[in-house]
Amino acid sequence: MNANQTKLLKKIDQAKVFLTHNRNLFKCPYCGAKMTAIEDYSLICAQGHRFDLSKKGTLFLIKHGVKSDYDQKELWQARRHVLQHGLFDEVLEQIIQRMPQRNLTYIDVGCGEGTPLAQIRKQRRQFNDQAIGFDISKDAISLATQQTANSFFCIADLAALPFANRQIDVIIDILSPSSYREFDRVLAQNGILFKVIPNAKYLIELRHRLYRPEDPKYSYQNDDVLNRVIEQYPQTEVVPVKYQFDLTPELATDLLKMTPLQWGTQADPANVFKTSLEYVTVDMSLLIVRKIL
Known part of the structure; x- marks a missing residue:
């Protein structure tokens, strides 16, 4: 998906695309584990902590x-x-x-x-x-x-x-x-x-x-x-x-x-x-x- 196609998506879908390609940039604020999966609209760490995207495509990454x-x-x-x-x-x-x-x-x-x-x-x-x-x-x-x-x-x-x-x-x-x-x-x-x-x-x-x-x-x-x-x-x-x-x-x-x-x-x-x-x-x-x- 190119940049122009991404811009046509809803904010939450744009954010999902970003996380799909860049989850390696993040770590879990609770346990420090790597983020290993994107499931629906959630980012999940290796220990199972889940962080849900808001409708505006943001994450709450604070404990x-x-x-x-x-x-x-x-x-x-x-x-x-x-x-x-x-x-x-x-x-x-x-x-x-x-x-x-x-x-x-x-x-x-x-x-x-x-x-x-x-x-x-x-x-x-x-x-x-x-x-x-x-x-x-x-x-x-x-x-x-x-x-x-x-x-x-x-x-x-x-x-x-x-x-x-x-x-x-x-x-x-x-x-x-x-x-x-x-x-x-x-x-x-x-x-x-x-x-x-x-x-x-x-x-x-x-x-x-x-x-x-x-x-x-x-x-x-x-x-x-x-x-x-x-x-x-x-x-x-x-x-x-x-x-x-x-x-x-x-x-x-x-x-x-x-x-x-x-x-x-x-x-x-x-x-x-x-x-x-x-x-x-x-x-x-x-x-x-x-x-x-």
Whole structure:
């Protein structure tokens, strides 16, 4: 079955096709056994644990109940709107330029509603990539399945990735937490980790409207995060990415809805729009780690 034929199938059937060809990428989140069979619309491990595809073609690959502060449909809709208008475009371009020019298997850690992964797939349409996005938020994954780019989505736990050892060529981690032990386990030989962290000026215009100067959240430093990565991976390459993102009133409203910055107890959302917020600074570091065995 070719790619065009696959696109004509229902989401659940598209996912079944993907799993039929790629079950070796996964391991059981309960017992760690290999996934050995596809039965009807279920993925089954060697010990008999069964994982059923949802109607939207997703898998629940986590061994505990899920409760996330990010399970807010309005948040994910707002994030999609802002990202599709370009908030992360320049950092995504930096990642795409550095991805190997061959067919790859990659995962998007904390993929949210799927826009970054969809943009990467579209820019790499000449390759037969296997792309997987996962998040702990059910609402995010439900929305991600609406993306037109052909990717597979699942609900999974970062601390216990449901992927087999050394099967992933590229890990993409944009402003999400990390589990370096798990990353090391799943990355293939010569695999690459792209981790994006915020710098001091990231969304500083919004931050300064939400908080007073005496509040600790008025400023931000990423030294601890950066030092942890470099300590874990001394070979890390650091690429600064900084640009201005212009806002319309609608984009400014959605930016506020999507960002955890507003969750601080001393945040003052009412102050954000006392005057128009016409742009924000996107200030990030792209950390590139090439696995050396």
